Amino acid sequence: MAHAPWNAKFEDVLRQGLPGLGKDKEPAADIPMEAYGLDSMALIGIVSALESAFRVSLAGQIVVPVHALTAGHLWGILSAALAPAWDESRPAAAARRTRDLGPWAVA
Template sequence: MTHVWDAPFEEVLRAELPRLAPDSALQASDSLRAAGLDSMASVELIVRLEEALSVSIPDEELGPEAFATVGGLWSVVERARA
């Protein structure tokens, strides 16, 4: 499944998750944990995404599935925009 997300979304991910390979395309199935996301980084990541994308993500959207993969997090952002 191919996901298309905004450039600012990917820019924030790459800035906050330094283990993402800079020269490879992000895939929806890429693990955020493998990219360096931990509980402290997840808070910072959400704050940065909300600022960069002008969204407010409800706390109830921030379950484990939201932080499992790039695609899961993008789905949360899309729902916040709706």
């Protein structure tokens, strides 16, 4: 099995928010997290925990339906929010960093 593309902090948040993902299972990047118990309430908790842990805003960035959302999708969305803006010298560009979603994170 290939190593997950995300870091340990991300996986810890997933483990805390997904009841069906025990300590013995690794979340697969391409399996809908619904298989691990994800529902809309669990997603709210996971997003809130990710925002706190990584100090970003993911508001309005998760556009994948809950039943189809994978850990890979969520990691891509988080990675896009963490990526520095192309032009940090422009205040508007820095403010958009957590609002804009690159096309690579939309499924």
